[in-house]
Amino acid sequence: MNNLKARFTGAFRFWQRNADVFRSHYLSSVVGNIGEPLLYLFGLGAGIGGMIEKVDGIPYLQWIAPGMMAAAAMNAAAFECTFGAYTRMVEQKVYEGVLATPLEVEDVVLGEILWGATKGLMSSAILLLVLSALGLFDRWASVPFLLIEMALFGTVFAALTMCVTAVSKSYEFFNYFFTLFLTPLLVFSGIWFPVARLPAWLSSFFLIFPTPHAVNIARYLFHGGGVIMPIIGILCLAACAPVLIWLAMRLVRRRLIPAP
Amino acid sequence: MDAVSAKGLRRSFGTFEAVKETGFSIRPGECYGFLGPNGAGKSTTIRMIHGMLPRSGGELNVMGRDIDLDRPAIKAHIGVVSQENNLDRDLTVRQNLLTYARYFEIPPPEARRRAAELLAFVQLDAKADARLATLSGGMQRRLAIARALINNPSLLILDEPTTGLDPQARHLIWRRLNMLKRQRITIILTTHYMEEAEHLCDRVAIMNGGEILLEGAPRELITRQIGEEVVELHVEEGKMPAAIEAVRQICENYDVHGETLYLYSRECKKLAQEVMRLEHRMIVHRRATLEDLFLKLAGRTLNE
Missing domain, CATH: 3.30.70 (Alpha-Beta Plaits)
Structure with a gap:
């Protein structure tokens, strides 16, 4: 128990370091993190929404809104834990400096993941504000649950990307990650259209990734509907988080501290 | 109790033996230098001492405790200036010290006091709010030394503290390290500048090929051998x-x-x-x- 407390204290110290840096240039970060989802919202909403009108009895823009929240959390966490974390780990050698203090590799990795989750939570929360202002969201009772969900999903995705960063040889590697992994997730996770439109094998295959689950939960919290998939989603995300965090810690330790 | 004691200390990377069955003991308050060419095993040795590298075999006690078993607690009393610049480039000079203090759980008012003191000590008070990119190599090394002192360490470890610096910057760092010596802080350094070792070290270990060839006070070694x-x-x-x-x-x-x-x-x-x-x-x-x-x-x- 004491160990766990020390771990979270250490992680929080590294989280604070990232938060301090973020505060000194938050404007550019915020613009980047919410600019893209807004672009999609208006572009696709006006373009495709004009042709489709309704999905499952819900106007198209409102239907895609929860998926966009999940996408915002995913993108922010992924960027932070790929380019951001890689820069700190490899280019700037920040981790090496920190490891000369009482902090250990595991503290730094946990801090980095929690920071990625924080960025994801911030992006999705800002998007939620915008959606509310546009009248696309008004189920206020859902707000705390949505924020908790995005924090959990952000943690899972940050941990997942941290594993990728731990084995990445260069920045170029992340190009593969984004085009071959993140883009398919954005397309096939039920953000823009119901996955029921896809062949069953394809939509089931994508359920091994966290994103479709996050979208199901968010859509339930936005619009209600079937409760089974959201519950499965919560269980999956909650189960994945500790496993991926553990794996990220192992991989980063292996990279930074050559075994004897 | 020795500040650091090693017996049969080994470290290999794959089949390469970077440090072979090495023993030494470093007394509290002394300045001990590891000397040798690149690849001699100096950095590997001190990285094991400050817990950055686990050893392959042998014994290694730092402040009386096994470093690999008690790492975070021992690290709380060590200051490290590593060979590569790993200052936090996203932060200002002062923020570097304050953020580092937080890793040691030093309360903020105390951290601010120590940061001010240390910036004066390394003559960087005028640069407190400067970004790292505006600092010269010598200034960055001085900041690294200040950062390593933020936790009032009883053991200060420096890996090639003046490599790549001009003579003026080097002498400034030597003067500061001599001041620390007078405060009875145990100092361990690696260097391939012989002048530096003679100037600072009470005792030196001359390493080559992962082994200590000779150990002793610099003048004594020279007189005896040369x-x-x-x-x-x-x-x-x-x-x-x-x-x-x-x-x-x-x-x-x-x-x-x-x-x-x-x-x-x-x-x-x-x-x-x-x-x-x-x-x-x-x-x-x-x-x-x-x-x-x-x-x-x-x-x-x-x-x-």
Whole structure:
């Protein structure tokens, strides 16, 4: 128990370091993190929404809104834990400096993941504000649950990307990650259209990734509907988080501290 | 209790043995230097001491405790200046110290006090709010030293603290390290500047190929191995064999490195006069240094 407390204290110290840096240039970060989802919202909403009108009895823009929240959390966490974390780990050698203090590799990795989750939570929360202002969201009772969900999903995705960063040889590697992994997730996770439109094998295959689950939960919290998939989603995300965090810690330790 | 003690300490990377069965003990308050060429195993040794690298075998106690078992607690009392610059480039000079203090759980008011004190100590108070990119190499190294002192360490470890710095910056750092020595902080450093080791270290360990070849106080080692003085003979290209032939008559103890002949003797004055009679005009008669000792050892091991 004491160990766990020390771990979270250490992680929080590294989280604070990232938060301090973020505060000194938050404007550019915020613009980047919410600019893209807004672009999609208006572009696709006006373009495709004009042709489709309704999905499952819900106007198209409102239907895609929860998926966009999940996408915002995913993108922010992924960027932070790929380019951001890689820069700190490899280019700037920040981790090496920190490891000369009482902090250990595991503290730094946990801090980095929690920071990625924080960025994801911030992006999705800002998007939620915008959606509310546009009248696309008004189920206020859902707000705390949505924020908790995005924090959990952000943690899972940050941990997942941290594993990728731990084995990445260069920045170029992340190009593969984004085009071959993140883009398919954005397309096939039920953000823009119901996955029921896809062949069953394809939509089931994508359920091994966290994103479709996050979208199901968010859509339930936005619009209600079937409760089974959201519950499965919560269980999956909650189960994945500790496993991926553990794996990220192992991989980063292996990279930074050559075994004897 | 020794500040650091090692017995049969080993570290390999795959099949490469970076440190082979090494033993040493470092006393509290002394300045101990690891000397040697690149690849000698100096950095590997000190990275094991501050817990950055687990050892492959042997014993290693830091402040009386096994570093690999009690890492975070021991690290709380160590300050590290590593060879590569790993200052936090996203933060200002002062923020570097305050953020580092937080990793040690130093309360903010205390951290601010120590940061101000340390910035004055390394003469960076005027740069407190500057971004790292605006600092010269020497300033960054000084900041790294200030950062390593933020937790009031009883053991300060420096991996090549002045490599790549100009003489002025180097002397400023030496003065600061001498001040720390007077405060009885145990200092361990690695260097390949012999002058630095002679200037700062109470004792040195000369390493090569992962082993400690010699250990002792610098002056003592030099006198024992070389003598007090050295005569250097700068020989013209192609004339080395003839020069060696001539020198052999008057001095048996010599080394050749490139175009220079080094002659070692207990009676260098006499030797220098005799050498003057030879044709070579470029003669230097000077005090023996660690560098001589080192070249002699290196020459010997390379010949093996």
